[in-house]
Amino acid sequence: MERNVQENYLKAIYKLSEKNKEGAYTNDIAAELNIKPSSVSESLKKLSEEHLIKYQKYKAATLTEKGKLIALMTIRKHRLWEVFLVEKLGFRWDEIHPMAEEMEHINFDELTERLAKFLDNPTADPHGDPIPDKHGKIKALKSKKLTEAKEKELVIMVGIENHSPSFMKHLDNLGLSLGSAILVKSVVDFDNSMLLSVNKSKDFYISREVAENVLVKES
Amino acid sequence: MERNVQENYLKAIYKLSEKNKEGAYTNDIAAELNIKPSSVSESLKKLSEEHLIKYQKYKAATLTEKGKLIALMTIRKHRLWEVFLVEKLGFRWDEIHPMAEEMEHINFDELTERLAKFLDNPTADPHGDPIPDKHGKIKALKSKKLTEAKEKELVIMVGIENHSPSFMKHLDNLGLSLGSAILVKSVVDFDNSMLLSVNKSKDFYISREVAENVLVKES
DNA sequence: TTTTTGATTTAGGTAAACCTAAATATTTTA
DNA sequence: TAAAATATTTAGGTTTACCTAAATCAAAAA
Ligand SMILES: [Mn+2]
Ligand SMILES: [Mn+2]
Ligand SMILES: [Mn+2]
Ligand SMILES: [Mn+2]
Numbered sequence: 001m002e003r004n005v006q007e008n009y010l011k012a013i014y015k016l017s018e019k020n021k022e023g024a025y026t027n028d029i030a031a032e033l034n035i036k037p038s039s040v041s042e043s044l045k046k047l048s049e050e051h052l053i054k055y056q057k058y059k060a061a062t063l064t065e066k067g068k069l070i071a072l073m074t075i076r077k078h079r080l081w082e083v084f085l086v087e088k089l090g091f092r093w094d095e096i097h098p099m100a101e102e103m104e105h106i107n108f109d110e111l112t113e114r115l116a117k118f119l120d121n122p123t124a125d126p127h128g129d130p131i132p133d134k135h136g137k138i139k140a141l142k143s144k145k146l147t148e149a150k151e152k153e154l155v156i157m158v159g160i161e162n163h164s165p166s167f168m169k170h171l172d173n174l175g176l177s178l179g180s181a182i183l184v185k186s187v188v189d190f191d192n193s194m195l196l197s198v199n200k201s202k203d204f205y206i207s208r209e210v211a212e213n214v215l216v217k218e219s
Numbered sequence: 220m221e222r223n224v225q226e227n228y229l230k231a232i233y234k235l236s237e238k239n240k241e242g243a244y245t246n247d248i249a250a251e252l253n254i255k256p257s258s259v260s261e262s263l264k265k266l267s268e269e270h271l272i273k274y275q276k277y278k279a280a281t282l283t284e285k286g287k288l289i290a291l292m293t294i295r296k297h298r299l300w301e302v303f304l305v306e307k308l309g310f311r312w313d314e315i316h317p318m319a320e321e322m323e324h325i326n327f328d329e330l331t332e333r334l335a336k337f338l339d340n341p342t343a344d345p346h347g348d349p350i351p352d353k354h355g356k357i358k359a360l361k362s363k364k365l366t367e368a369k370e371k372e373l374v375i376m377v378g379i380e381n382h383s384p385s386f387m388k389h390l391d392n393l394g395l396s397l398g399s400a401i402l403v404k405s406v407v408d409f410d411n412s413m414l415l416s417v418n419k420s421k422d423f424y425i426s427r428e429v430a431e432n433v434l435v436k437e438s
Numbered sequence: 439t440t441t442t443t444g445a446t447t448t449a450g451g452t453a454a455a456c457c458t459a460a461a462t463a464t465t466t467t468a
Numbered sequence: 469t470a471a472a473a474t475a476t477t478t479a480g481g482t483t484t485a486c487c488t489a490a491a492t493c494a495a496a497a498a
Binding site: 257265 | 454455456457458459464
Binding site for chain 4: 244245246256257259260261276277
């Protein structure tokens, strides 16, 4: 199987397996990769033959250690390039994903490791997502949704749940970014919108929809 | 035709057309790309349909303006990434080509232009080869072979004719690199080897074979 | 427990970029 | 200029990753 394609499948299965411990279902993989389920069926057979996933017909697919490592290394490359694009080339966090989606398939270990060093071995990408180390060790971001913060609680923004450019741009407009100190002033009874004070200055409301996609940690 | 493949064909045709003004011949393209001539024949038809080359059966292929621009932009990307790999990541000039060969196919104009700016808009890559500007303007390196230098002439090394890693490593061992001031002390009658003094210090002999692949300019 | 629905796989195709072997054109040599 | 050598194209295949439509399976509902 072409390396490129393989990496995309394994990354999709990894992502889906994070939400569903059973593994990744054919239809969900198809949706994730924007291809038809019948194509996925075929490919799962091949990945299984290559011992990259465990798979039985009609069941969810799970990664083997070998497959998981490839998935993690692909994520590592993706996120390192995202850091490069933002830190070195000055791109905004909402425009980098499509580029990283291609750069992640450049496979030269020495390049990846030198890039990491050049970037000071970052542990998170511009969206707050953790970057696996060269051995595939990744430490899950310990966070909760902003909606879970109580009134009067002060929290720090550490990530986002939704990665769409429109959401990111909206956060930019609101003045919310990674590291922002967010004080939940109150929660509106009517629609669960929240009144926030960010970095001790401006006060403004955000919808529950937004709050659900903002990840924070205790301060 | 897949962009990736297209770029490789156009780059090969560009390169061959530099040496042979007639254009690029099927067999030569095949050799350059390490594929069979019959495959090239097919592809030339397609490139021609896409108006990227001018081509008539049994004749040499030449680039159209459109095709030439794609070739030059591919070369631009290739050489910019080579500069990045050496200047920012610390790779040696003899190990970067295979990586650049893949990175040159990442196609995001904004990325290319930001990369160029990040690198201070370099006009030559680590091998001394010129980098086309964003409009495809490229100024040919004005140079001559070291074999053309006369005895007692002082010249500056500006490029190489042979791009093999083994040749580059040999130059490293000799202490010859871009910018070296080379004084041709004498030419040996027997085998045309040359006695050089580099940067006013060490004296050593190089074979005619080496001298033929070193490009220099008057100092 | 039977039906119905939805998920998944299978069967049979397509398009791209290769390949080998055979045919044909062009160029070189005698 | 005819034969031989070389270059190129054509014909017919292969492989990979897709696809659509039809068949089959499994889970949910009746
Ligand atoms: Mn991303
Ligand atoms: Mn990211
Ligand atoms: Mn190169
Ligand atoms: Mn180069």
